[in-house]
Amino acid sequence: MVLSDLGRRINAAVSDLSRAPNLDEKAFDSMIKEICAALLSADVNVKLVGNLRKSIREQVKFKDLPPNTNNNTKRRLIQQAVFDHLTHLVDPHAEPYKPKKGKSNVIMFVGLQGAGKTTTCTKLARYYQTRGFKACLVCADTFRAGAYDQLKQNATKAKIPYYGSLTETDPAVVAAAGVARFRKEKFEIIIVDTSGRHQQEADLFAEMVQVQTAIKPDQTIMVLDGTIGQAVESQSTAFKQTADFGAIIITKTDGGAAGGGAISAVAATHTPIIFLGTGEHMMDLERFEPKAFISRLLGYGDMSGLIDHIQSITRDSAAMKETQKHLAEGIFTLRDMKEQITNIMKMGPLSKVAGMIPGLGGMMGGMSDADGTEKLKRMIYIYDSMTAKELESDGKILVEQPTRMTRIAHGSGTSVREVEELLTQHKVMAGIAKNMGQNKQNMQRAQKMMQGPNSKQQAAAMQKRLQSMGGAGRGMPGMGGDLSQMMQMMGQGGGGMPNMAQMQQMMSQMGGGGLGGLGNMFGGGGGGGRGRGR
The missing domain is CATH 3.40.50.300 (P-loop containing nucleotide triphosphate hydrolases)
Structure with a gap:
């Protein structure tokens, strides 16, 4: 994709800085030099690149930092400066026209x-x-x-x-x-x-x-x-x-x-x-x-872009509306999971989807779009070999009657191991759906409070109520931390660069399901099936 090489080079420069044992001005200058070289090779105007170099240097002045400033603080300052000034490069600070409904x-x-x-x-x-x-x-x-x-x-x-x-x-x-x-x-x-x-x-x-x-x-x-x-x-x-x-x-x-x-x-x-x-x-x-x-x-991902993309695909889908109804009730059937995977396949190349989800690009472990798509197809083959009764269930019927799994594996040209893995992934995502249904009203109240004049105090009060109800320990993975921080990470709570330490922690907590569950879909397993034999 256009600019993808630019992104890789800039990301590599920032990552190298993060790994540097001694984060001094020399390492900082080396990072800026690599970022500027990447921009110039991408045909960005020389004058713009020069201004960017100057601006980042002015924002991060090592001589003005306290002597006891640790490397983590320095990294955060530098990463924020790079993020801010690259954003400024593509942001003209002019609002485009927004079409209005009800008029031509x-x-x-x-x-x-x-x-x-x-x-x-x-x-x-x-x-x-x-x-x-x-x-x-x-x-x-x-x-x-x-x-x-x-x-x-x-x-x-x-x-x-x-x-x-x-x-x-x-x-x-x-x-x-x-x-x-x-x-x-x-x-x-x-x-x-x-x-x-x-x-x-x-x-x-x-x-x-x-x-x-x-x-x-x-x-x-x-x-x-x-x-x-x-x-x-x-x-x-x-x-x-x-x-x-x-x-x-x-x-x-x-x-x-x-x-x-x-x-x-x-x-x-x-x-x-x-x-x-x-x-x-x-x-x-x-x-x-x-x-x-x-x-x-x-x-760092783009959660708001991902949500917008999903909504554009699923807005008129009757099956998706049924899934959304189920989720609101805390239900997640095998058919619901099939619908989710089908929508993922509609979203285009998996590398495009992975770029929107923080951490997923790395979780795919270099898997190509073709390999990832093939894995998703094999999961659909498994669903296609299920009866209507099995699809409308929570999967327990298959665990209790293993002969059904054998029949499905033979019918789909896959292996029993792949069927078992799919059921395991479904179980985790079903658990998240159940908790989402239980916590839906609490989250809606929290979002309303965070938009009010006393947002911080109200969010803190809501957090205490969630903890007293067990929401912090048993709620949806990733929702046990500070709600305001999570809303910021999801693009709804303010600007600035995502806090990557917090984002990575949230993704690891979600590693078994939800968006994070996609990582498990692509990560391991697969079994030694015979392939689609139809």
Whole structure:
């Protein structure tokens, strides 16, 4: 994935610093040098890198630290400084337009030829559609042959209404007609695709302004190809001066390009990135948030991104709604676990999922996406060989009647050992579900209290009540610590870099189930099954 090499190099530099026996200014300088070299090799602007180096040095001054400062405190200061300034690098501190329900939000796309605008238009329409907006597409690209057909094909596949013309050659006329039609039909998201153009093509730039004048968009989005390097900075500046776009989407981030040029474009135009295109499928569009992005880049995970991704997949799933109902009641059947695994497989490459979950990337132990997917498939084969009665059970019936496990193993082309491992994983996750049901009301009260004016005092009082009820000892793993700290780690309690010591402790506590249970799914076992013999 684009920027993945940058993330590995920066993460390695910070990790090497953490392992240094004597954390002095020399080790600190070595880390900064490696981070800057990684940024430069990723095509980030030289001036930006120089400013970053200077800022980190100014924030961490060894000579001002007390003589008795231990290495852990120094590491924490340095890690926070790196996190803060990398976040600042991709954060223009400008709020993008937020579409409102109940009104027509017109969004116009601009960008270079071949940047992936048409595909990204459909992805964005689908993104809003899955979140309850009434979305549609307008093809105002009358310059490129096949543009209308491409948009029509994408829109039909995604079941999104579209408008275009094979006879009208004036893009401003087509755009205005399409927007007027969809406004009349009360569509909430109207996305207008335009021709790809280059800063030296004056006629096309004038045409872009004409389209913008005709439809008066609420938001103009610049689509940037993540693979074209530092040239993107001058191109985006030219577009900004002409069309004054208010947001950026970076495409093709699933390739092997450096991608740092896109970061430079953010700094040059002071415009926020709102999404990253991560693949060719309609679901391969990730919401961009600076802190979460840098957190993933440094290997700290992105829980809010994971939750958003899961919700986009499961929002309309009847089976998932049934699972959520079960969880609220403290129930977790074998069918529920099958649904969870199926949704994990829908989320794309396992490396993408692992990057969002703190610690899971390491827990996969270098397993490839293909191997991880194969393991998940074998688990689905086991479920497919179960009867309806077995799937609706808690698994005890299989333990009490071992012949059922033998039958399932033979039917799925796996081994009895794999069936036993699956039941063990289910038992742990079922235990967590049971406790989640018991503690649901307590957690809801805690979250409400933490948002109030006396949040700290109320959270402390709630913590005492949970402890008196046994919640700290027998509640959901990872919930026995300070609630405010946990909420921060989950991205709901404030900014800053995640406390990695606390996060790692929470993940180890969750090692048997929940998100942490994914580590067990990929970690060991598997048995010597015969493979799928059907």
